[in-house]
Amino acid sequence: xxxxxxxxxxxxxxxxxxxxxxxxxxxxxxxxxxxxxxxxxxxxxxxxxxxxxxxxxxxxxxxxxxxxxxxxxxxxxxxxxxxxxxxxxxxxxxxxxxxxxxxxxxxxxxxxxxxxxxxxxxxxxxxxxxxxxxxxxxxxxxxxxxxxxxxxxxxxxxxxxxxxxxxxxxxxxxxxxxxxxxxxxxxxxxxxxxxxxxxxxxxxxxxxxxxxxxxxxxxxxxxxxxxxxxxxxxxxxxxxxxxxxxxxxxxxxxxxxxxxxxxxxxxxxxxxxxxxxxxxxxxxxxxxxxxxxxxxxxxxxxxxxxxxxxxxxxxxxxxxxxxxxxxxxxx
Amino acid sequence: xxxxxxxxxxxxxxxxxxxxxxxxxxxxxxxxxxxxxxxxxxxxxxxxxxxxxxxxxxxxxxxxxxxxxxxxxxxxxxxxxxxxxxxxxxxxxxxxxxxxxxxxxxxxxxxxxxxxxxxxxxxxxxxxxxxxxxxxxxxxxxxxxxxxxxxxxxxxxxxxxxxxxxxxxxxxxxxxxxxxxxxxxxxxxxxxxxxxxxxxxxxxxxxxxxxxxxxxxxxxxxxxxxxxxxxxxxxxxxxxxxxxxxxxxxxxxxxxxxxxxxxxxxxxxxxxxxxxxxxxxxxxxxxxxxxxxxxxxxxxxxxxxxxxxxxxxxxxxxxxxxxxxxxxxxxxxxxxxxxxxxxxxxxxxxxxxxxxxxxxxxx
Numbered sequence: 001x002x003x004x005x006x007x008x009x010x011x012x013x014x015x016x017x018x019x020x021x022x023x024x025x026x027x028x029x030x031x032x033x034x035x036x037x038x039x040x041x042x043x044x045x046x047x048x049x050x051x052x053x054x055x056x057x058x059x060x061x062x063x064x065x066x067x068x069x070x071x072x073x074x075x076x077x078x079x080x081x082x083x084x085x086x087x088x089x090x091x092x093x094x095x096x097x098x099x100x101x102x103x104x105x106x107x108x109x110x111x112x113x114x115x116x117x118x119x120x121x122x123x124x125x126x127x128x129x130x131x132x133x134x135x136x137x138x139x140x141x142x143x144x145x146x147x148x149x150x151x152x153x154x155x156x157x158x159x160x161x162x163x164x165x166x167x168x169x170x171x172x173x174x175x176x177x178x179x180x181x182x183x184x185x186x187x188x189x190x191x192x193x194x195x196x197x198x199x200x201x202x203x204x205x206x207x208x209x210x211x212x213x214x215x216x217x218x219x220x221x222x223x224x225x226x227x228x229x230x231x232x233x234x235x236x237x238x239x240x241x242x243x244x245x246x247x248x249x250x251x252x253x254x255x256x257x258x259x260x261x262x263x264x265x266x267x268x269x270x271x272x273x274x275x276x277x278x279x280x281x282x283x284x285x286x287x288x289x290x291x292x293x294x295x296x297x298x299x300x301x302x303x304x305x306x307x308x309x310x311x312x313x314x315x316x317x318x319x320x321x322x323x324x325x326x327x328x329x330x331x
Numbered sequence: 332x333x334x335x336x337x338x339x340x341x342x343x344x345x346x347x348x349x350x351x352x353x354x355x356x357x358x359x360x361x362x363x364x365x366x367x368x369x370x371x372x373x374x375x376x377x378x379x380x381x382x383x384x385x386x387x388x389x390x391x392x393x394x395x396x397x398x399x400x401x402x403x404x405x406x407x408x409x410x411x412x413x414x415x416x417x418x419x420x421x422x423x424x425x426x427x428x429x430x431x432x433x434x435x436x437x438x439x440x441x442x443x444x445x446x447x448x449x450x451x452x453x454x455x456x457x458x459x460x461x462x463x464x465x466x467x468x469x470x471x472x473x474x475x476x477x478x479x480x481x482x483x484x485x486x487x488x489x490x491x492x493x494x495x496x497x498x499x500x501x502x503x504x505x506x507x508x509x510x511x512x513x514x515x516x517x518x519x520x521x522x523x524x525x526x527x528x529x530x531x532x533x534x535x536x537x538x539x540x541x542x543x544x545x546x547x548x549x550x551x552x553x554x555x556x557x558x559x560x561x562x563x564x565x566x567x568x569x570x571x572x573x574x575x576x577x578x579x580x581x582x583x584x585x586x587x588x589x590x591x592x593x594x595x596x597x598x599x600x601x602x603x604x605x606x607x608x609x610x611x612x613x614x615x616x617x618x619x620x621x622x623x624x625x626x627x628x629x630x631x632x633x634x635x636x637x638x639x640x641x642x643x644x645x646x647x648x649x650x651x652x653x654x655x656x657x658x659x660x661x662x663x664x665x666x667x668x669x670x671x672x673x674x675x676x677x678x679x680x681x682x683x684x685x686x687x688x689x690x691x692x693x694x
Contacts, residue, residue, distance in 0.1 A: 002475065029523070030521055030522050033522055033523075033593075033594045034521065034522030034523075034594055036591060055527055056527075056530065057492035057493065057523075057527055058454060058490065058492045058520055058523070058526050059492040059493060060495060061494055062492070062494075089493075089494070124383045124384075124434065126452070128452055128453055129452070148641040177376075200679075246565055254611045260449075266667075295656055295657070295659075295671065295675060296656055296667075296668060296671060297656050298660065299669075300434070300651075300655070300656050301383060301431070301434035301437070302433075302434035302435055302651055303434065304650055304651060304653075305385075305650075305651060305653060305655065305656050306434075308653055308656065308675075308679070310657050314490075
């Protein structure tokens with residue numbers, strides 16, 4: 001299987017879908033001539049022309065709204081919002097239009113669109129350009145939210161998102177674009193709403209998504225080598241719908257869990273996972289579920305402060321060790 | 332609207348003329364040279380890893396100095412993030428700009444003392460803020476005669492597509508807010524040319540809102556000064572708002588993270604170099620015998636000294652302490668956050684080097 005970057009997997013998938021289905025087209029700021037701020041759309045304007053790869057005015061609410069209209073007429077727009085921070089300008093179109101139209105029009109009109117957008121900090125882009133606000137969308141019925149952490153999932157979930165008949169927010173992450181991995185180019189689309197057990201284990205369950213799923217795998221390997229701990233890692237992959245069964249079943253086997261998330265702690269994605277475990281695995285838990293998240297502050301721009309405010313492999317490893325200590329005391 | 336051609340010839344305009352003395356023109360020249368010099372130093376400091384990012388103003392000196400020198404001490408200015416020239420005119424020290432670009436501070440100058448708000452990174456956002464401020468000036472009765480106040484807000488051609496700018500214009504119009512919408516059309520919103528934002532010249536949009544709009548040669552400091560003074564006077568006497576489109580050119584990248592050679596032709600930059608905002612003033616000063624070589628040498632030396640001080644200050648800025656992450660999230664201490672801060676600092680103190688807040692790694 002070829003080993004390619006997450007960026008390349010996205011680009012190859014967009015190219016393949018543009019070639020496969022004439023109703024697919026791309027819209028966004030700087031995606032044509034400039035090839036996207038993060039170069040995901042490199043070469044696509046040359047290959048498919050301005051009709052299929054459209055540079056838009058600097059108006060997020062405008063172009064997301066236009067995409068909603070195009071999707072209502074049966075096209076399959078794939079919108080790039082430069083970063084998820086700018087999606088807030090389009091919140092009304094996403095939450096009050098894209099997510100509601102199918103239901104409020106009595107099921108007569110579908111909105112098959114994708115909003116691709118990266119979140120994440122760690123790039124010294126400061127507080128307004130480094131947020132993880134996927135929760136705002138994961139909260140909304142009518143939307144689907146997927147968050148791949150590997151090149152293979154970037155491909156499989158993007159295929160699924162483009163072919164899905166509902167609006168899908170496709171969360172990328174700035175820190176993942178250069179991550180490499182094997183990609184099976186003959187595999188079909190992923191099933192939206194299914195988490196993946198990416199590392200089976202018996203001692204503890206680590207649950208993450210997007211960048212923190214990749215960090216969780218790294219921490220699990222390190223703990224196996226350093227502490228002889230056999231951690232299971234679950235990559236949520238989909239934030240809405242949420243695969244409650246996979247996480248509950250895992251924790252019923254391992255009896256403890258740590259959740260890793262890049263967003264803020266209070267009311268974050270991890271709070272929903274913890275509540276799910278409390279409901280589904282309460283009698284199996286040997287220690288409180290812990291959460292590792294970002295400091296609850298606007299992300300600092302100063303590099304050392306930014307790194308300190310973000311969750312890391314170190315902070316996750318510390319939380320795992322503390323949880324296992326609590327389990328040992330209890331047993 | 333132009334008062335000084337690219338060749339340094341003075342031309343006149345029936346509605347917007349200006350009396351300028353030799354001393355005043357030398358002052359505008361000095362402003363532009365000094366601002367350009369520390370702007371170039373900012374670019375170099377970023378390239379050398381001393382700044383996270385720098386936002387160059389190269390080519391927009393006349394637009395910013397013309398507007399900045401038209402503002403009075405009573406007026407309020409709302410910048411975007413490229414207004415180093417306006418900051419200079421408002422008495423903000425160039426070194427005060429460094430905190431936000433190096434990441435040691437989030438706001439270094441007092442916006443009320445300087446009557447110059449903090450830089451805003453979100454595109455177009457400040458236009459609504461300025462409109463609200465100007466509505467306040469009007470409701471408080473600070474508008475009506477030559478002693479009145481006005482507000483000037485700075486944004487670019489790209490921002491004109493943002494809803495915030497449109498809504499700001501609507502509100503300002505219906506509330507007669509004393510605000511000058513100062514659009515620096517530098518032709519490029521990162522890679523997108525102005526044609527991707529508007530079919531018609533931007534200044535003509537004002538007509539739809541019901542207030543005057545005017546395009547000025549933004550590389551002509553005299554024309555920009557004259558039009559800005561007129562617009563501010565309109566506002567302070569109760570005849571605002573006004574839209575000014577300063578037609579200029581971003582001669583460098585959007586920011587140091589951008590590479591304009593990917594999307595625009597070198598010929599275009601070469602053509603705009605012939606309209607350089609500083610050169611035409613220099614030529615005019617020489618032609619009029621308003622300045623001699625000693626003056627130009629003196630300004631050059633002063634600019635080099637300014638840049639050296641700017642660099643010296645920059646490389647010696649200390650990293651902020653880790654507790655700073657939590658200290659300005661709310662106006663007053665917040666118990667939940669205070670607990671998180673204490674926990675965080677305790678965690679850091681467990682490391683051998685707890686001075687910077689970094690959890691290992693390169694710091």
